[in-house]
Amino acid sequence: MSTYQRFAYVYDQMGSDEFSIKMYRYTQKILNRLRYHPKSVADLACGTGTAALLWAxxxxxxxxxxxxxxxxxMARKKAKKDRLKIDFSQQSLTSFTLPQQVDLATCYFDSLNYLLTLEEVTECFKSAHRALYPNGYFIFDVNTPEAMKVLWGSQVYADETDDMAWIWKNCYYPKIKQAEVRATFFVRKGKMWERFDEIHAERGYTATEMKKALAAANFKIVNMYDCLRFVKPDRQTLRLAVVARKIK
Ligand SMILES: C[S@@+](CC[C@H](N)C(=O)[O-])C[C@H]1O[C@@H](n2cnc3c(N)ncnc32)[C@H](O)[C@@H]1O
Incomplete structure (x- = not known):
């Protein structure tokens, strides 16, 4: 079952765009600390374009x-509404190319966790390396295996608004560090309700795995944080924020 199909049209309505706004603000703080002011940005797995619009x-x-x-x-519609010129393209994280190099690459909100092997993550990092100018930065977040265990274990999350309801049934498979979410959505259509389902799979990655994949793609790790804070990650960290720099 493919993901981010019908879900795409209710993603922002469900408040799923809020995390990328937080990541955008956090990235600004990281860049201020680095005294680095990018003029061009590539947002990898940009989703409905929330962060891309903020940069633009x-x-x-x-x-x-x-x-x-x-x-x-959705991203293109939002950009058109705000009269913003953004180059959106349909490409895979593992083998993308850009028309030009950029100063900063970002990848927010679990997107890297959708790559289910470290080899795929390494391919993504190699593509990001090619996309960056020398000394360019790559800033991203990634869920750890601890997050998969704690947040994506055998749990059910549900919520509703006047026009929507959704149920997420999570299951974690520790041996492969993978979690599966069976998501069911109900969206009001006049007097009727439309139901649709998606199955999402994510894999958790450790700090050590991220270091290995970044080194293989010629990135230097500048900082690794417990995401949205400025403290070092530890064994309880659920989400890593990684600041890496293209070294050659
Ligand atoms: C949780 S959403 C995050 C979207 C956006 N970054 C945000 O912060 O709202 C994950 C996104 O990753 C995209 N994605 C998953 N696997 C991908 C892949 N292999 N290549 C490109 N995009 C991918 C999905 O289509 C989806 O838009």
Missing amino acids: KNNIEVFGLDNSAHMLD
Whole structure:
């Protein structure tokens, strides 16, 4: 079952865009600490384009890529509404190219966890390396295996608004560090309700695995944090924030 199809059109409505706003603000703080002011950004797995729009509103040249045509459709509609020029393209994280190099690459909100092997993550990092100017930064977040265990174990999350309801049934498979979410959505259509389902799989990655994959792609790790804070990650960390720099 493919993901981010019908879900794309209710993603923002469900508040799923809020995390990328937080990551955008956190990235600004990281960049201020580094005294690095990018003029061009590539947002990898840009989804509905929330972060891409924020960069573009700051007069930064933006490229957004994602493999979901539906998420990109939403992103393009949002950019058109705000009269922003953003280069969105349908590409895979593992083998993307850009028309030009950029100063900063970002990848937010579990997107890397959708790559289910460390080899695929390494391919993504190699593509990001090619996309960056020398000394360019790559800033991303990634869920750890601890997050998969704690947040994605055998649990059910549900919520509703006037026009929507959703149920997420999670299951974690520790041997392969993978979690599966069976998501069911109900969306009001006049007097009727439409139901649709998606199955999402994510894999958790450790700090050690991220170091290995970044080194293989010629990135130097500048900092690794417990995400959205400025403290070092530890065994309880659920989400890593990684700041890496292209070294050659
Ligand atoms: C949780 S969403 C995050 C979207 C956006 N970054 C945000 O912060 O709202 C994960 C995104 O990753 C994209 N994605 C998953 N696997 C991908 C792949 N192999 N190549 C490109 N995009 C991928 C999905 O289509 C989806 O838009």
